[in-house]
Amino acid sequence: MSILVTGCAGFVGAYVTKALIARGQRVVGIDNLDAYYDQQLKQARLDRLCAGPEFHFERLDLTDRDGLAGLLDREAGITAIVHLAAQAGVRYSLVDPYAYVNANVLGHVTLLEAARRLPRLDHLVYASSSSVYGLNDQLPFRESQRVDRPGSLYAATKRSGELIAHAYGHLFALPQTGLRFFTVYGPWGRPDMAYYAFARAIADGSEITLYEGCGLARDFTYIDDVVDGVLRVLDHPPAAGDAPGRTLNLGNHRSEPVALLVSLLEQALGRGARTRLIPRPATDIEATWASVEAIEALTGWTPKTRLQDGIPRFVAWFRAYHGVV
Structure with a gap:
């Protein structure tokens, strides 16, 4: 029996893979190691995963239908899938929209087509995004809210993935x-994320770009809490006859000002930030905040890590990985 993890060289994917192996499960991991951000970082994440019989890696693009079908023919004992492969990044969707449709829509369909033919599949958990809440301004964001006003193409492709999943659940009882x-x-996070880019700029003494206005805030969720949530949800598949297309928020249930993030980075790095203010782009919503009552009711999961604790842990790794004194 095996679990398939797509995007296993990605930030969340590598952590989830490591956690599954640690609890004694065999993992089949796939990743195309695309060049959207530093491939050496992706390879370094892979290198942390053991190369023994409990982990099998294949470099594969999800849109490769024949390659994916061949892999799943060889791995017919897969009982669960954690689908984390995607084209990430909100603003980059303005630069290369085709990459998002290819990875997040076509890749998602390709995986679902293959998954519905697996004879022993019990559960498929896939990554959506808080971005699907789009232009909603009612906080906290709840799964019951309408999500039909995306603020970016990235958000639209993630919402498309949810709708496609609903259709496959309805048609094939997936x-x-x-x-x-x-x-x-x-x-081990993504260098394109604001907290990572801010840390690099503060360490280098270069400017960081902040958006104008005092309302900019995010629900920052620490990676260990995310992995715990993913595994708990994986262990709670929908019951037969449940409505298809279940979606759950996975957040820290706190909306923290971005200004606090910068302050914590300054404290942990021991250096002040040089800042420049610009108007907030149309792709970025002002604030996010997750309601997590649904996932707590299903699995007992609650977030445990405050931003004040998580940022120093990130900075300790950042210093070691990048050799920052």
Whole structure:
């Protein structure tokens, strides 16, 4: 019996893979190691995963239908899938929209087509995003809210993934749960995320760009809490006959000012930030805040890590990885 993890060289994917192996499960990991951000970081994450019989890695793009079908033919004992592969980044969707449609829509369909033919599949957990809440301004964001006003193409592709999952659940009784991640951060994170880019700029003495206005805030969710949530949800597949297309928020249930993030980075790095203010782009919503009552009721999960505790842990890793004194 094995679990398939897509995007296993990604930030969340590598942590989830490591946690699954630690609890004694065999993992089949796939990743295309695309060049959207530092491939050496992705390879370093992979290197932390053991190369023994409990982990098998294949470099594969999800849109490769034949390659994916061949892999799943060889791994017919897969009982669960954690689908985390995606084209990430909100603002980059203005630069290369085709990459988002290819990875987040076509890749999602390709995986679902293959998954529905797995004879022993009990549950497919896939990554959605808090971005699907789009232009909603009623906080905290709840799963019951309408999500039909995306603020970016990235958000639109993630919402498309939820709708496609609903259709496959309805047509093929495919048990699935979509997790709407809220600003995941921590060691081994993504360099394109604001907290990582801010840390690098503060360490280098270069400017960081902040958006004008005092209302900019995010629900920052520490990676260990995210992994705990993913595994708990994976262990709670929808019951037979449940409505298809279950989605759950996975956030810290706190909306923290971005100014606090900068202050914590300054304290942990022991250096002040040089800042420049610009208007907030149309792709970025002003604030996010997750209601997590639904996931808590289902699994007992609650977030445990405050931003004040998580940022110093990230900075300790950042110093070691980048050799920052």
